[in-house]
Amino acid sequence: xxxxxxxxxxLNVHIGGAHILKDVSLTFPRNQITCIVGPSGCGKSTLLKCxxxxxxxxEGLEVSGSILLGGQDVIxxxxxxxxxxxxxxxxxxxxxxxxxxxxxxxxxxGCRIHGLHKNREIPDxxxxxxxxxxxxxxxxxxxxxxxxxxSLGQQQRLCLAxxxxxxxxxxxxDESTSALDxxxxxxxxxxxxxxxxxYSIIMVTHTLHQARRIADHAVFLYxxxxxxEGPAATLFGQPREDLTRKYLAGIFS
Amino acid sequence: MPxxxxxxxxxxxxxxxxxxxxxxxxACTVSIVGTVLVRGIRTFSWDLIPWAALAGSLxxxxxxxxxxxFISVPVVFYITMxxxxxxxxxxxxxxAYDILYGIPGIVYGAFAFSLMVYAGMRAxxxxxxxVTVLLIIPIMIRSGDEIxxxxxxxxxxxxxxxxxxxxETLKVILLQILPGMTTAFLxxxxxxxxxxxxxxxxxxxSDTVPQSPTDPAATLPMAVFSWISMPEPFxxxxxxxxxxxxxxxxxxSLGARWLSRRFTQxxxx
Numbered sequence: 001x002x003x004x005x006x007x008x009x010x011l012n013v014h015i016g017g018a019h020i021l022k023d024v025s026l027t028f029p030r031n032q033i034t035c036i037v038g039p040s041g042c043g044k045s046t047l048l049k050c051x052x053x054x055x056x057x058x059e060g061l062e063v064s065g066s067i068l069l070g071g072q073d074v075i076x077x078x079x080x081x082x083x084x085x086x087x088x089x090x091x092x093x094x095x096x097x098x099x100x101x102x103x104x105x106x107x108x109x110g111c112r113i114h115g116l117h118k119n120r121e122i123p124d125x126x127x128x129x130x131x132x133x134x135x136x137x138x139x140x141x142x143x144x145x146x147x148x149x150x151s152l153g154q155q156q157r158l159c160l161a162x163x164x165x166x167x168x169x170x171x172x173x174d175e176s177t178s179a180l181d182x183x184x185x186x187x188x189x190x191x192x193x194x195x196x197x198x199y200s201i202i203m204v205t206h207t208l209h210q211a212r213r214i215a216d217h218a219v220f221l222y223x224x225x226x227x228x229e230g231p232a233a234t235l236f237g238q239p240r241e242d243l244t245r246k247y248l249a250g251i252f253s
Numbered sequence: 254m255p256x257x258x259x260x261x262x263x264x265x266x267x268x269x270x271x272x273x274x275x276x277x278x279x280a281c282t283v284s285i286v287g288t289v290l291v292r293g294i295r296t297f298s299w300d301l302i303p304w305a306a307l308a309g310s311l312x313x314x315x316x317x318x319x320x321x322x323f324i325s326v327p328v329v330f331y332i333t334m335x336x337x338x339x340x341x342x343x344x345x346x347x348x349a350y351d352i353l354y355g356i357p358g359i360v361y362g363a364f365a366f367s368l369m370v371y372a373g374m375r376a377x378x379x380x381x382x383x384v385t386v387l388l389i390i391p392i393m394i395r396s397g398d399e400i401x402x403x404x405x406x407x408x409x410x411x412x413x414x415x416x417x418x419x420x421e422t423l424k425v426i427l428l429q430i431l432p433g434m435t436t437a438f439l440x441x442x443x444x445x446x447x448x449x450x451x452x453x454x455x456x457x458x459s460d461t462v463p464q465s466p467t468d469p470a471a472t473l474p475m476a477v478f479s480w481i482s483m484p485e486p487f488x489x490x491x492x493x494x495x496x497x498x499x500x501x502x503x504x505x506s507l508g509a510r511w512l513s514r515r516f517t518q519x520x521x522x
Contacts, residue, residue, distance in 0.1 A: 086413065086414055163415070
């Protein structure tokens with residue numbers, strides 16, 4: 001595994017004249033959960049999308065700066081490098097979003113397109129990742145049925161298994177528990193905590209409670225600017241900035 | 254009248270109007286389908302089946318639908334996936350098919366006919382296919398566009414984020430919209446097979462099953478049109494043709510409904 005951390009340098013994003021992200025520079029440490037917190041519309045999701053260059057599909061969006069991982073720039077990468085970078089940086093969406101195929105094929109899909117394993121190994125890989133997200137026991141008898149028949153909580157764990165199956169180094173999570181019921185939300189949250197041993201996680205979250213519970217590293221974003229960044233204990237315990245303190249105290253949200 | 258009573262009165266009037274409207278629609282459906290069924294079945298015998306017209310309709314509509322799908326599906330993908338939504342090319346394409354959608358069948362017929370005259374073709378199966386393709390394309394693009402635009406952005410992002418290429422992503426989207434597109438396909442065939450005006454000059458009319466694409470062909474709607482005002486036994490034959498046409502369209506609509514129900518069960522909606 002590549003020892004370098006994912007870093008963002010002077011990232012500026014404009015959408016139709018509005019300055020969405022202002023000179024953002026950050027480092028996302030390896031094998032930690034980095035939580036990005038901030039009020040609605042502060043650019044959290046845009047930042048996350050840029051890390052996987054999914055912003056490209058938003059209309060009227062202009063990006064400058066660089067996002068580096070293993071000596072490659074996500075923003076400048078050519079088509080072939082981009083596919084590899086996207087494999088290395090996985091995304092778990094906000095709303096669970098299974099592919100229109102069976103449970104088995106959802107997990108196998110990524111392996112197949114990248115040719116990561118021989119065909120006969122794929123059943124083992126599917127079992128491995130479904131077990132890793134605690135879904136194997138629930139679905140092992142109906143791997144061939146359409147993934148949309150699963151409950152929302154199960155779908156979200158399936159999405160996570162699908163992401164893990166392409167062996168990423170970083171996992172981006174965009175409020176991945178917000179669409180789930182409290183119990184499923186807890187299960188998915190615990191999974192992220194467990195996954196930190198093997199993966200580096202960047203999570204956008206709306207709930208400060210969640211960030212306090214699981215973050216190792218934290219970023220506070222306000223109106224497109226990084227106000228404060230650092231170890232979670234410091235940011236949530238003794239914030240340097242007055243603005244962070246006010247946000248944490250719930251003076252604005 | 255007290256305020257309270259007025260509100261109740263308004264509520265009742267609106268309710269009556271709605272029930273009345275539903276009643277009119279149902280009555281129309283029942284009487285149309287009923288007339289065709291009763292007259293068609295009463296006089297039905299195997300000798301009345303207009304084989305030439307049935308064959309002509311199928312020979313024209315099936316190739317036209319397949320050709321239409323081959324042209325429409327790439328257009329749908331291009332304007333929804335490869336072009337951004339407010340892109341001028343997509344805008345012009347959408348405007349164009351909206352205009353085409355509204356053009357009456359007879360105008361398509363006249364247009365195709367003038368092309369055929371220019372090319373020295375006579376009324377034939379080929380001419381019928383040509384005009385039916387023109388008729389089907391806007392119907393298919395329009396419903397396909399609607400279906401493709403409803404694909405959630407999250408799905409597209411999810412596939413891209415796994416490191417898929419555009420083409421691989423497109424294949425997943427194709428899986429997602431396939432049932433919907435098939436529904437649209439069936440409905441387009443249903444509309445095209447009932448179209449009389451467009452094929453009037455282009456396919457011609459004939460009493461025999463066409464043997465080659467350059468032979469003229471009768472179609473079911475044209476058979477109804479030509480036979481209904483002729484002396485007996487032609488009106489009976491016209492009703493038999495109408496019955497067959499109605500049954501085909503009904504089956505296509507039911508098939509489309511069944512598919513779209515499955516669609517909402519198996520895919521994201």
